[in-house]
Structures are given as C-alpha cells and as structure tokens.
Amino acid sequence: SWKYVQEEKAADMIHVLQFPYNGEPPRSRLVETEITNNKDFFIRNHGGVPEIDPNAYFVELDGLVKHPQNLTLAQLQDEKLFPRQSNVVSLQCSGTRRIEQIHEYPGDGDELINAPWGEGAIGTARWTGVSLRAVIEHCGGFADGADVDEMHMEFYGADTYFKKGHVYNYAVSIPWRKCKYDECLLAWEMNGQPLPKIHGFPLRAVVFGYIGARSCKWLTRIKAITGPSKAPVQMKEYLYYTPQIGKQNAQYSNGFSIQDMPVSSAIMTPVDKDQIVHDGFITLRGWAYSGGGRWPERVEVSADGGSVWYEVPYERLSKKYYHAWRIWSVDVPVEYEGWLEFCCRTWDNALNTQPTYVRSAWNFDLHVTSSCHRIKIYSIN
Ligand code: MTE
Ligand code: MO
Numbered sequence: 001s002w003k004y005v006q007e008e009k010a011a012d013m014i015h016v017l018q019f020p021y022n023g024e025p026p027r028s029r030l031v032e033t034e035i036t037n038n039k040d041f042f043i044r045n046h047g048g049v050p051e052i053d054p055n056a057y058f059v060e061l062d063g064l065v066k067h068p069q070n071l072t073l074a075q076l077q078d079e080k081l082f083p084r085q086s087n088v089v090s091l092q093c094s095g096t097r098r099i100e101q102i103h104e105y106p107g108d109g110d111e112l113i114n115a116p117w118g119e120g121a122i123g124t125a126r127w128t129g130v131s132l133r134a135v136i137e138h139c140g141g142f143a144d145g146a147d148v149d150e151m152h153m154e155f156y157g158a159d160t161y162f163k164k165g166h167v168y169n170y171a172v173s174i175p176w177r178k179c180k181y182d183e184c185l186l187a188w189e190m191n192g193q194p195l196p197k198i199h200g201f202p203l204r205a206v207v208f209g210y211i212g213a214r215s216c217k218w219l220t221r222i223k224a225i226t227g228p229s230k231a232p233v234q235m236k237e238y239l240y241y242t243p244q245i246g247k248q249n250a251q252y253s254n255g256f257s258i259q260d261m262p263v264s265s266a267i268m269t270p271v272d273k274d275q276i277v278h279d280g281f282i283t284l285r286g287w288a289y290s291g292g293g294r295w296p297e298r299v300e301v302s303a304d305g306g307s308v309w310y311e312v313p314y315e316r317l318s319k320k321y322y323h324a325w326r327i328w329s330v331d332v333p334v335e336y337e338g339w340l341e342f343c344c345r346t347w348d349n350a351l352n353t354q355p356t357y358v359r360s361a362w363n364f365d366l367h368v369t370s371s372c373h374r375i376k377i378y379s380i381n
Helices: 002-008 098-104 132-138
Strands: 014-017 022-024 058-063 069-072 085-092 122-131 151-163 166-175 184-190 204-207 219-226 264-269 275-277 281-289 296-302 326-333 338-348 373-380
Touching (some): 264 338
Parallel strands (some): 275 373
Antiparallel strands (some): 014 022, 085 122, 122 184, 184 204, 264 281, 296 338, 338 373
C-alpha cells in the first residue's frame, strides 16, 4: 500500500493503521473545501491494494439476473449502452470518531482490530459512472421466479484480507431497493480524475447514504442473490450492539447490520487542547452529515458543554446536496478564560439529532460515534 499512499495521497496524511493501510487527512484541511481533494480523501482498506490491468478488466454480472454477462470498462463507458451519471456524494466510514469510544471505556471494545479513527474518516467527491439499476436492466432484470423484494446485490472486491487467522475475499451486499432510484453508482471517476488505485481503480461501487463499507472498491463481480450476503464483512463486521453488550457477552446475533448513516457532525478547527487568544469570539469550523438521503438542516454549537447553544447562521452552511455533508463555520461569543468545553450538534431534515454523550451510544464494535462532538480549548481573552 505504501507505494500508492506515496503516489496518490498528501504527504501529511495521518496514518491510522499501517497494514492494512488506513489514513485520514489533517483536521483543518478537510473542511477547507466542500469537495474533498482526491489526495486528502480518507482511505479505509481491509487488505492490500490489488493491481488491476484496465485493458483486461471486466466486471462479472451473475446470480439471479436474466442474462448473466461480463462487462468491460469500454462497455460501461459506452453512452449508447448506459447513460452516464454523476453525483456529489459523501462517503463516511462507520469508524469515524472511534477514538472517542475507545477513550470512554478503554479495553472494553473490540479495539485491537478496529482502527482508532479521528474525525476525518469522511470525505465528499463528485463520482461519475453508471447507475447499477441501468446495468441490471441491461442484463434483462432478474431471473424468472426471483423474489424481487428480497433481492440483494452482492459486490466482490479483488482484494483479500487476513483477520483472526483466516483469509477472506472482500464481499458485501446492498438491497436492490437501494439501487432502484439510482442511489448506487458504479464509478470510474472521482472529481473528474480516473479513480485513484487506492480508492478502487478501475471501478468501485458508491452507495449513497450508507456506511462506507458497502461501497466496494476494485469491483470484480456483482451477483444478484436472495437476502443479504453471507460473507463475513456483511455478517460479522459492521454490527451495531447496545451499550450493555461487551467482551463477555458479544455474539453476532446481538448486533444488527448498519446501513444508513445517522446524523453527525464534528468541529475540525480549533482542535482539542488548543489555546486560543481572542477578543470575545472564537470561530469554529466543521462538517455535518446525515445518511439515508437526509441532510443537515441546522447546526448548533455550545461553548459551555451544551447548556447554551448558538445556531450556525444558515448562510454559513455550505450548499445542500441530498447525499453529502455541509461544511459550516460560526463565531461563538466567549467571555471566560481558561478551559472550556465546546461542542456541536446537528439536526437533519427528518428532525433527528445526535446523542448527547459518547456513552449514550457506546457499542462493542465501536462503530458510528455520532454523539455531540466535544473538544476542550483554553481561552485567553
Ligand atoms: N472495498 C474493498 N474491496 N475492500 C475494502 O477494504 N473498505 C470499505 C469500502 N470498500 C473496502 C472496500 C470501507 S470499510 C470503507 S469506509 C470504504 O471502502 C472507504 O473508501 P475509501 O478508502 O475510498 O475512502
Ligand atoms: Mo468503513
């Protein structure tokens, strides 16, 4: 992976895990732009980066489709066969902000195999490719007798990974109903560039509003199956447990499989433990996101741990997309000197907001840290 990290990523990426390679950009840079530069986009890998020859490449469509077939890149890119689709979409790893859950109950979660992400395992890009719906229609739809309501699209990546003594192939699935309204792209372009190798070259899935794990990179096969994939990434990872479940009693059947991402946000500048000299106002800047086709409508911040809240002025929220974050900034009045707890929370268009504390939603696999983001800063007035 190092070769690709060096070729394709910014030199100051924060290396969260070395192998498999996981990295996130420096906090302040991530919120400088609404569209994340490719070299600053976080990377989440289960294994190594497979080397794929684009000229020999095809993706196999099989399982319960009427006409199984292999499609080359040239075929997918032929606009006479498939209309091109392009969308601004955020991808968020469900591990974002995991470090806060690790700090809450150190040693209680499954942290040995889970990367200690900060607030940067999220990014936004304009992805271009074809809708998986159009590709399935090109295959004649589903085979006779297939139960369309139960159909899942199973994605296979070219990579393999090693976990707890076994070697696995990366495979996940999403329900067909997620694809029906063009919310799953098979993408070969990221911000107008060919997909970087580390982000899935030559072709990846981009599943809007779902956890990043379903957006399979290095796609080699799409199989129509009944019900969710039986692969370990689908069945044993990305499960959400209640806070009562811990090391002693965790069983896969206790958790449910995470799909839509909930509403969440983070303060990216200043950062935790900063000392700030100011004259009555401190400017905060961050991101806010909601999955499942919802979007942030309101962002609030507090300079006293959540007693008094200030609303981010609407004109300081970046443009609304259906499937992407909004970058925000706000000047908060601060009278006091010394250590203060700043926090932020977001409301989405379905009026969902964030849990108050990390412990309210702590879970054994340490996924989806969506509680109010809290930092301490030292105020010098
Ligand atoms: N696809 C394959 N083939 N292998 C992987 O390890 N990781 C998934 C997903 N797709 C993964 C994958 C996870 S958990 C996330 S969060 C996203 O890719 C991250 O996408 P990125 O590395 O392009 O940011
Ligand atoms: Mo992820």
